[in-house]
Amino acid sequence: MRFCSACGNPITLRVPGGDNRLRACCDQCGAIHYVNPRPVVGTIPAWGDEILLCRRAIDPRYGKWTLPAGFMEIGETTGAGAVRETLEEAGARIELGPLFSVIDVPHVEQVHIFFQARLLDLSFAPGDESLEVQLFPEQAVPWPELAFRTVAATLRHYFADRARGNFSVHTEAIAPLTAAPRTQEA
């Protein structure tokens, strides 16, 4: 961020009065531009014992498999965003279930939030951001080909909970991979 989005003048990085962090401040119009982590919302769409994964048609992680998920939009709830992403990426209509995982990814400034979901029918189809969409039983999940560690963590918790017959909400934090570029890893 180099210019004020309110007035177009150059911004200064400084600690505003009453604050304790460097912020993007505009000395022309007085605006302070706060930046915060972004919520990513998605689902674990289940059809009987199988779960639906999407193969990514976009970077990062082109060609890798993921749960349907994406950035939460202004004006929507976490649940509505998760339903929307599931429809956009997998063409899948779902009944949204309970919150399942909240996973911090601080090094990419994101919080990933997944909900359980039940597919309403089998008429799913890849959206613009997916190469293909496929149901997987647990033993066929392509673990080494998963796009993001938040997806792998969520699926591990999901299958473990299902095996013990008791679903709960899971929280954890994902640390950066040592040699990973800062903007690519989640």
Added chain:
Amino acid sequence: MRFCSACGNPITLRVPGGDNRLRACCDQCGAIHYVNPRPVVGTIPAWGDEILLCRRAIDPRYGKWTLPAGFMEIGETTGAGAVRETLEEAGARIELGPLFSVIDVPHVEQVHIFFQARLLDLSFAPGDESLEVQLFPEQAVPWPELAFRTVAATLRHYFADRARGNFSVHTEAIAPLTAAPRTQEA
């Protein structure tokens, strides 16, 4: 948002290729400025049967009571943010407990995330954003004087769970008050 924060030129509101929403686009440098809801993180600090509330020294809701909470910062986890806000607003050192509530407030573009917490000692004191900090038993909670509905909802769930001896994670969405100004209500 009227100017590109990357190059300072005026932005255009349009739907970028491959997207389906209006975005702040810069036709000069090509930047697309996405905006997303912001996470607010906080705690329910408990000392025995009492919980700690802060009386706000800032707008909105100056003089009203709240749980310690605030905007999640870049580079931190939800839990670390909740611990930081508890220290900043209430001068309180805590042991962070499990995730307790995730409450959507779409009309102010926020998601409020509260954790259970245990006060480590009684040396709390109001920070710059608080007029006073006080422990309340359930029967003394100033319900009509609470600052935000997410705080009231979280406290209702907390006391109900405690009464039945079983804490779980709660999710809900807060709708706008009919006549409330859009930027003030949470």
